[in-house]
Amino acid sequence: MAGPLTPHQLDLSPTLAAAELTDGNRLIVLVIAAVAVAALAVAVVLVRQVLAAGEGTDSMKEIAAAVQEGANAYLARQLRTLAVFAAVVFFLLMLLPADNWSQRGGRSLFFLIGAGFSAATGYIGMWLAVRSNVRVAAAARAATPEEGQPRKDLTEVSHAAMKIAFRTGGVVGMFTVGLGLLGAASVVLVYAADAPKVLEGFGLGAALIAMFMRVGGGIFTKAADVGADLVGKVEQGIPEDDPRNAATIADNVGDNVGDCAGMAADLFESYAVTLVAALILGKVAFGDSGLAFPLIVPAIGVVTAMIGIFAVAPRRTDRSGMTAINRGFFISAGISLVLVAAAVFAYLPSSYADLDGITDKEILAHDGDPRFLALVAVAIGIVLAALIQQLTGYFTETTRRPVRDVGKTSLTGPATVVLSGISLGLESAVYSAALIGLSVYGAFLLGGTSIMLALFAVALAGTGLLTTVGVIVAMDTFGPVSDNAQGIAEMSGDVRGEGAQVLTDLDAVGNTTKAITKGIAIATAVLAAAALFGSYRDAIAEAVNDVNANVAGEMNLSMDISQPNNLVGLVFGAAVVFLFSGLAINAVSRSAGSVVYEVRRQFREKPGIMNYTEKPDYGRVVDICTKDALRELATPGLLAVLAPIAVGFSLGIGALGSFLAGAIGAGTLMAVFLANSGGAWDNAKKLVEDGHHGGKGSEAHAATVIGDTVGDPFKDTAGPAINPLLKVMNLVALLIAPAVVKFSYGDDASPGLRAVIAVLAILAIIGAVYLSKRRGIAVGDEGEPSADRKTQNIDPAVVS
Secondary structure: OOOOOOHHHOOOOOOOOOOOOOHHHHHHHHHHHHHHHHHHHHHHHHHHHHHOOOOOOHHHHHHHHHHHHHHHHHHHHHHHHHHHHHHHHHHHHHHOOOOOHHHHHHHHHHHHHHHHHHHHHHHHHHHHHHHHHHHHHHHHHOOOOOOOOOOOOHHHHHHHHHHHHHHHHHHHHHHHHHHHHHHHHHHHHHHHHHHHHHHHHHHHHHHHHHHHHHHHHHHHHHHHHHHHHHHHHHHOOOOOOOOOOOOHHHHHHHHHHHHHHHHHHHHHHHHHHHHHHHHHHHHHHOHHHHHOHHHHHHHHHHHHHHHHHHHOOOOOOOOOHHHHHHHHHHHHHHHHHHHHHHHHHHHOOOOHHHOOOOOOHHHHOOOOOHHHHHHHHHHHHHHHHHHHHHHHHHHHOOOOHHHHHHHHHHHHOHHHHHHHHHHHHHHHHHHHHHHHHHHHHHHHHOOOOOHHHHHHHHHHHHHHHHOOHHHHHHHHHHHHHHHHHHHHHHHHOOOOHHHHHHHHHHHHHHHHHHHHHHHHHHHHHHHHHHHHHHHHHHHHHHHHHHOOHHHHHHOOOOOOOOOHHHHHHHHHHHHHHHHHHHHHHHHHHHHHHHHHHHHHHHHHHOHHHOOOOOOOOHHHHHHHHHHHHHHHOHHHHHHHHHHHHHHHHHHOHHHHHHHHHHHHHHHHHHHHHHHHHHHHHHHHHHHHHOOHHHOOOOHHHHHHHHHHHHHHHHHHHHHHHHHHHHHHHHHHHHHHHHHHHHOOOOOOOOHHHHHHHHHHHHHHHHHHHHHHHHOOOOEOOOOOEOOOOOOOOOOHHHHO
């Protein structure tokens, strides 16, 4: 347990604000809520446009229906499982300290609303994606019409297919920003100055559900993908989405429950948690204005996202589909910056002394112009999004040197492909982390000597990044929709020649957009987590005020890592990121092993599959992936929730802050490394399939397929799941901080209770990891999972 220390090591004087929601601000928040509703209305318009497109042949419709059925079945089972978990957390939140029962009840209620909005965003993304994919394939089919039908211009066909795919993403983007903004605005309208406390529950609900959907969907999609590739492409020598492969339907289902539903929920929680941090700090730093201004910036982003989505209109002069997407992104970002500047000068006063509702004398006496801080901080976030987009594109696009270099290594075998992809990911992570770190530091410097202004500037940089989220989500969903469209086209055999090439090109662009969105998602995670440090500090300050003043001198709330408990907390924070990533990747390995054996079994027991006289049992593989994904997601989830509890109640409040710092540092590097390595391997495979270095069926192609299977759980399971992991741990720490202080110092101090809570959390973590490791990663000769850990009939790439 942490011992008594001195208070001079960290200034934690009270920062309680007297902010209130004025009538003028209430009107502004009502307008913001109306903007959020308008975003949902635009989403409905886009849905109608997408569904108005043709669905192609009967064979294409049949395949699409099978994908829809599998995706609906999986998400329904997942959401039923998560509903039980959400109900438990709802009641646990009621036990945590709060100023009054209104705050406790509101926090628990909006936890459920945040969880529901996150789940709804993911479900809507999946629902439309599984209907859009066949329409994109049908649009591409116009490039190779039936005999006697007129041939359409190839550029027009490509543009039409791309438009459907991107408008689908636009729907998800509008729901993400609309529901996120509507939820935050509703809390502010109902709870006014108490809104930041209630929003902690809203953010936790969004983050928890997003993490489970990201991990579960990621395990499903990559288990199916790896199994399909290793048996179909490498062993049988058939195309990726050949209908003879029993795992192809599961692979296409996985794209939707992982990349669409999981990533949509992930970006929604990034949106929600960033707003939580900005409003908590805004109340302290900007007083009355801090309850409205953090909502004004993302509201502007909603408007500019609409412009950006409709601005993605391909032109004949475009080098590729990525050119049109970049144009829409930069148009949106540029307009956002201009409108934010106008809002800053119209809404904020010219001096800190003119800000109402502030009790912090240091802020009131601060020199400078709050408008300058707000505008520059938001601009930092917008510029960071643009730079991350370009940097990630450089390391993952097929036309750039890094991916081409990875492709060249295929000539010397899978080992060199894997090594080159790892080195690319490690190097790119450094550059991305440097950009994110410099952005955080640049925003922090804007606060001068005031730590709260500095942290609020970091939060405002996060809201600046949020102005691009609508377009970013559209870019992300574009990827799996294009991938599915190519799968449906290949399985049906009804899209050939130039039409098939159109879909291949769109899929390559989609791989890049997915990598870009993962890079920007981790940037939002770091900005939100850094801002939540300020919220964590403020929560400690409030808890200190509630402790007996006679023991204030015994408190140590410092995060000085020269103290052993804080250093240990820092190391544990970094270690949790590694353990979480390992658990997620190992879960894919185990599930993929079952898929590999099942697909092999079907080829062996149904020899007619290869000559089309027998049909594979697609449902069997879907069922395997569903059961494994739901079984495996519990352990990473428990780790994320319980690790901060174990550290906080055992090592103390300072060590808990250090724990968060270690997690943010390691998580930033790990997430970018995993995402960019996986994206590079995937697009290197595309290069070879397009005829480079031997083309399809060559040894070089087999080498890149192995690289891609290694990268699949990197980029689509472990990497993106780190984003919600960081936010979940930060929010859990924020929520338990008052309890840690309460039971560590003063009249209610109870070392025994702290020890019991810490031991129970540690035992639960150990038990969950132990049970996870005991699950078989192989299958026996009879086709059932074996009780032992032998690896029979499994490709080395699966168990590596």
